[in-house]
Amino acid sequence: MNNIEEIIKRMKNNSEEQNRQLAKELTQNLSQGQNDALSRLLSDKALVTKLMNTPEAQEILKKMGGDKNGHQ
Numbered sequence: 001m002n003n004i005e006e007i008i009k010r011m012k013n014n015s016e017e018q019n020r021q022l023a024k025e026l027t028q029n030l031s032q033g034q035n036d037a038l039s040r041l042l043s044d045k046a047l048v049t050k051l052m053n054t055p056e057a058q059e060i061l062k063k064m065g066g067d068k069n070g071h072q
Contacts, residue, residue, distance in 0.1 A: 007026070
């Protein structure tokens with residue numbers, strides 16, 4: 001599943017548990033290096049904040065129907 005629009009559509013219609021499973025599926029498709037980089041990114045709160053404030057991330061959040069904090 002490479003299409004971001006498809007992923008967003010699934011996330012909007014999924015339960016929390018289904019989204020956890022989706023996240024697991026998506027990370028299983030990453031290489032070890034990509035998983036390591038993702039783990040480093042997610043463990044750095046300042047970097048996550050900076051990333052989430054980019055126009056691209058804001059556009060994805062809008063498509064998901066949430067505000068800038070990801071809340072619906």
